[in-house]
Amino acid sequence: MSTEKEHARAQCSCGAVSITISAAPRFRALCHCTLCQAFNQDTHGDILVFEAGDVAPHVPGTIAFKRWRPPPNVRRGVCVRCEQPALERFNARPFMNLTMIPTRMVVAPVPEPAAHIFYDKRVADVDDTLPKHEGYWASQWAFRKLLNG
Ligand SMILES: [Zn+2]
Numbered sequence: 001m002s003t004e005k006e007h008a009r010a011q012c013s014c015g016a017v018s019i020t021i022s023a024a025p026r027f028r029a030l031c032h033c034t035l036c037q038a039f040n041q042d043t044h045g046d047i048l049v050f051e052a053g054d055v056a057p058h059v060p061g062t063i064a065f066k067r068w069r070p071p072p073n074v075r076r077g078v079c080v081r082c083e084q085p086a087l088e089r090f091n092a093r094p095f096m097n098l099t100m101i102p103t104r105m106v107v108a109p110v111p112e113p114a115a116h117i118f119y120d121k122r123v124a125d126v127d128d129t130l131p132k133h134e135g136y137w138a139s140q141w142a143f144r145k146l147l148n149g
């Protein structure tokens with residue numbers, strides 16, 4: 001029904017979650033915070049950051065939003081069937097409304113990662129040339145700078 005142009009699609013491995021994305025991500029980041037580790041069940045999160053308005057609503061009942069530790073303004077959802085991390089909705093000032101989607105969900109060419117954030121929480125050192133931001137404030141600052149850049 002939507003006349004909006006499809007730029008990409010986010011799909012989980014079982015196919016229950018399928019979301020239309022109408023614009024390119026603002027940036028891609030690798031987040032080593034403990035929440036991303038827990039949510040992704042991995043050493044870090046590999047996320048694409050979209051403006052919330054560029055990500056169509058998911059089909060009701062396909063994503064389960066679990067409770068996570070603070071900050072509560074991020075809602076993290078997994079596929080109800082395969083439990084693959086599906087999306088994170090971030091509705092908070094001073095940020096605009098954002099939707100983060102795990103990079104492996106997105107069926108389209110994706111940008112290279114721009115930076116590591118919360119690198120102080122890393123499980124293992126990463127040998128690459130990307131900027132590595134450590135700690136809450138430096139990571140928040142880097143995130144905002146990527147968003148505004
Ligand atoms: Zn994180």
Ligand SMILES: [Zn+2]
Pocket residue numbers: 012013014015016017079080081082083084
């Ligand atoms: Zn699934």
